[in-house]
Amino acid sequence: xxxxxxxxxxxxxxxxxxxxxxxxxxxxxxxxxxxxxxxxxxxxxxxxxxxxxxxxxxxxxxxxxxxxxxxxxxxxxxxxxxxxxxxxxxxxxxxxxxxxxxxxxxxxxxxxx
Amino acid sequence: xxxxxxxxxxxxxxxxxxxxxxxxxxxxxxxxxxxxxxxxxxxxxxxxxxxxxxxxxxxxxxxxxxxxxxxxxxxxxxxxxxxxxxxxxxxxxxxxxxxxxxxxxxxxxxxxxxx
Numbered sequence: 517x518x519x520x521x522x523x524x525x526x527x528x529x530x531x532x533x534x535x536x537x538x539x540x541x542x543x544x545x546x547x548x549x550x551x552x553x554x555x556x557x558x559x560x561x562x563x564x565x566x567x568x569x570x571x572x573x574x575x576x577x578x579x580x581x582x583x584x585x586x587x588x589x590x591x592x593x594x595x596x597x598x599x600x601x602x603x604x605x606x607x608x609x610x611x612x613x614x615x616x617x618x619x620x621x622x623x624x625x626x627x628x629x
Numbered sequence: 630x631x632x633x634x635x636x637x638x639x640x641x642x643x644x645x646x647x648x649x650x651x652x653x654x655x656x657x658x659x660x661x662x663x664x665x666x667x668x669x670x671x672x673x674x675x676x677x678x679x680x681x682x683x684x685x686x687x688x689x690x691x692x693x694x695x696x697x698x699x700x701x702x703x704x705x706x707x708x709x710x711x712x713x714x715x716x717x718x719x720x721x722x723x724x725x726x727x728x729x730x731x732x733x734x735x736x737x738x739x740x741x742x743x744x
Contacts, residue, residue: 565732
């Protein structure tokens with residue numbers, strides 16, 4: 517699995533959009549980009565994933581660059597409850613061993629009043 | 630659905646003791662995983678299973694054993710506990726191979742201290 521690089525921490529004002537970047541310059545053509553978050557000490561929570569097209573769901577939007585070497589997770593209107601560690605992971609869908617990929621250190625997002 | 634459940638929530642072990650961390654899921658998922666998370670760090674994969682009777686090592690398997698006799702259960706065994714195994718342990722599951730299969734569902738974690 518390709519490795520990812522994320523900034524260790526970011527701040528965002530409540531109500532504003534939070535844009536979390538992820539670099540995955542060695543991603544291969546069959547690898548998807550997944551985003552999870554971990555609030556305080558809870559188990560990680562799935563947010564969104566994509567291959568090459570931009571994706572949106574009720575939680576967030578995922579923007580993947582045309583060359584697929586980086587992506588941005590967008591929380592459109594951040595709230596205090598979005599304060600968490602956000603993990604960007606790349607995995608091959610359909611590969612039974614894809615779960616071997618390790619969650620990195622992620623980005624700690626702090627939403628401030 | 631209860632999702633992924635883990636027991637116990639907390640445990641303190643003495644060096645050299647053994648214990649089993651329990652994990653169960655009621656979503657009929659094929660894949661199950663065990664991760665550990667040390668303070669301030671990301672999650673590291675210990676073992677995973679793609680179905681009953683099939684397990685494989687992850688990144689940090691030493692000191693642990695697993696079994697998968699049923700689809701629902703995936704216990705993690707610690708033999709001869711060491712202080713280095715002090716961590717939070719998360720169990721997760723996902724449906725299986727395919728486009729949307731790697732959406733993983735995580736349990737609440739077991740906080741283990743070895744002293």
